[in-house]
Amino acid sequence: MSLVLHVALVIHLLFLRGAFSCESWEYSIRGECCPKCSEGQRVLRHCTSATNTVCVSCEPGWFTEHPNGLTMCLKCRECSPGNHMKVKERCHYTKDTKCTCQPGFFCAHQLEVDSCEVCKRHAISPPGFRVTRAGTEINDVEFESCPLGTFSLKEMSPSCIKWTNCSEKGLIQAEEGNATSDVVCGPQPPTNLGPILVPVFILLILFTLLIGFIVWKKKKCPMNAFGKNKAEEEPYYPGPEKECMVKPIQETNPTLGQPSYAN
Helix, strand or coil, X not given: CHHHHHXXXXXXXXXXXXXXXXXXXXXXXXXXEEECECCCEEEEECCXXXXXXXXXXXXXXXXXXXXXXXXXXXXXXXXXXXXXXXXXXXXXXXXXXXXXXXXXXXXXXXXXXXXEEEEEECCCCCCCEEEEECXXXXXXXXXXXXXXXXXXXXXXXXXXXXXXXXXXXCCEEEECCECCECCEEECCCCCCCHHHHHHXXXXXXXXXXXXXXXXXXXXXXXXXXXXXXXXXXXXXXCCCCCCCCCCCCCCCCCCCCCCHHHC
């Protein structure tokens, strides 16, 4: 009786070992512990009490990365162009495909190290900002606003441009600048004396000419104390007429041939 119990205990222990206590290089199947297949392989036939595990290599497009007891290899991942992805490393029978993002996109979620699952488009730095870090396969674009006194005109500007110094060009600032436009310079305003001196100078010339003309006229035709031309007091002499000379007035007599006092 004790022998029967001993055999039953041994069988029970073997069953427990097959179900729960297989070694790390074994896998459990139907209460047995079978040797695992190597990476890049799968199980064709499980082991028995008389035979070992039969393994075969994975077919192209399939893989296993670790020793296993799988009856089918794992299918290689696809890097979908529709999701803005591309192949970084092709699938091998011992490793899966590694995907990365297309240019202009970055990995927003990694499935595992060096392999991306979700790609997103890089952010665009607008005018008025400058890029502080370019986008990569794993990082988005980083940018910041232009500091005061600088500006940028285009998207994705690597730097900001300093506002123009109008005074250095002999000009004045007509319009203020901002983060997206430069200051506007204009010419210096004319001096205040210009519009005043020109008319004054013209009036001075005209006044000088007028005074000169009056003086010349007085010298040419002097007046007596009564405000008459001296030429009017001088007797009339026949001859060529001179300037300022008053012509004698000839009296007319309605009675021809008689002196005027005879009437």
